[in-house]
């Protein structure tokens with residue numbers, strides 16, 4: 056059930072006869088963020104849970120991770136978070152409702168109207184219009200290439216679980232005291248299939264800037280690692296199988312009309328695994344340093360008033 060992060064086990068070897076998806080998930084170890092590294096491996100002790108959001112939060116600022124994930128302090132709900140939730144739900148519903156047969160005979164303008172009609176009426180109408188035009192164009196291209204069967208995602212907001220082992224000497228920069236099993240969990244926005252291969256896709260409702268490329272690649276490598284490490288039963292739940300490989304990944308920022316797809320990049324996977332080792336090391340050392348100096352934190356961080364950065368001790 057557990058995949059070694061260096062020598063990935065073939066999914067097929069992990070398949071257990073007659074196990075249901077629920078049984079496979081039940082067999083996985085309990086997980087959590089309040090992880091006590093000193094009792095790791097003892098009976099009944101949970102393993103570290105890692106989601107894309109928790110790992111990216113740690114990357115942004117270890118202290119912020121400690122406040123929100125270990126101490127579970129509430130965060131202020133920002134407009135950006137609210138927009139993200141509403142637009143993600145709307146796009147999920149769009150793909151649930153899109154009718155390929157109905158769209159097959161539509162001309163461009165009619166198709167845009169049809170795509171628009173699948174979005175709710177709320178304050179994000181402008182963003183929905185951008186997405187509707189984009190999707191109409193994407194459908195027309197798929198139709199032109201005779202590939203409307205690949206237009207809809209095979210996975211639309213799918214939950215994935217995987218246990219992996221981080222060997223103690225995986226990262227030269229962040230050597231660990233022992234090998235650790237950790238559990239990756241996350242919802243992948245969308246997975247498309249092209250020529251039999253998988254393309255995970257991420258929707259972001261914020262603004263785009265080229266400085267976000269390496270961060271986005273690391274996020275997409277997280278999806279790739281989950282897909283390559285999860286049990287066959289998890290893949291099968293979504294109509295996937297172990298022969299399908301992640302060949303590309305991509306992201307879509309409708310606020311900037313930015314859409315990007317590229318072949319997977321190996322160095323992003325190495326960078327991701329180093330980040331995981333770094334996070335585990337922080338637990339080993341019980342050290343979650345504040346990352347920023349106060350003035351750059353105040354408008355972004357709910358914990359500004361609780362943090363040493365407020366007094367200028369952050370760096």
Ligand code: SF4
Nearest residue numbers: 116119345352356362
């Ligand atoms: S105020 Fe700054 S240093 Fe402190 S937790 Fe927030 S982001 Fe980190």
